[in-house]
Amino acid sequence: MSFIDLFQKKRKYATVPSTDRPVNRAGESGEILPEDKPKREIPEGLMNKCPKCATIQFTKELEKNLKVCTSCGYHFKLSAVERIQMVMDEGRFFEYDAELISEDPLEFPDYVGKYRKAVDATGMNDAVITGEGTIGGFPVVVAVMSFDFMGGTLGSVVGEKITNAIEHAMQKNDPLIIFSTSGGARMQESILSLMQMAKSSAAIAKFNEQGGLFISVITDPTFGGVSASYAMLGDYILAEPGAAFGFTGRRVIEQTIRQKLPDNFQTAEFNLKHGQVDMVVVRKDMKNTLTRLLDLHVVKGEVANGK
Ligand SMILES: [Zn+2]
Structure with a gap:
């Protein structure tokens, strides 16, 4: 979808509250508005x-x-919708690809039932919401993952939406911001899930060659296939305080190496100290920090990541 198409298309407006009613349920892309928020259940x-x-x-x-x-x-933890309302200007957001849902390509036992349950519980169609809006007045393309949808697992829909978002950012030459939270790959989609790591990483490499700015924000928890692909590829990697961030969980590592790990192992602060994270940012400062970074890189509407 080009920039022009996006705005020529008749917009569907959907109120996206905290949760007790579905987010974007029209099954089509639409704008998320802050008004009329029912209370989160x-x-x-x-x-x-x-x-x-x-x-x-x-x-x-x-x-x-x-x-x-x-x-x-x-x-x-925040839902994707809560986070969008917190960081986007006026809580507004124009959503991409809201209609995408997984088709259970491997006919994995009980996947359809679990998926349906997650859709009903969260009002989302999968574990990420992608779209565009502004932060501090700067146009951005944003992807926000939600842990409450099947543990934020990376399946083919998440991978496709993330990759499409990267491509939108590339076409529009706008900065890209991804808020990650994930338990890892979605096992019910097996290899199709794993290939999303390569697909999204390849798209980010292309975006990077073009000079695009990508800010990755790690939220609690971010593990497995997501941390081993796009979450680690930001020009900047920010994290919320205390966010657990790693590839394999501590229990598995402890059992493998037969050693006790430090208490703060895999926290945002530990990762900051060891160079995996550039900045730990408290939630109330997140929007201002993002605005400052965007301001540093966006010159007269042009984005430069220093390459
Ligand atoms: Zn407390």
């Missing part, structure tokens, strides 16, 4: 317990604090 009801410090706080207070624990700063 939280099984615990009015209160939330912090998994890190066990402080109990009002859900409303927690949401006001961008879902960061008011006591210890623990960053709760």
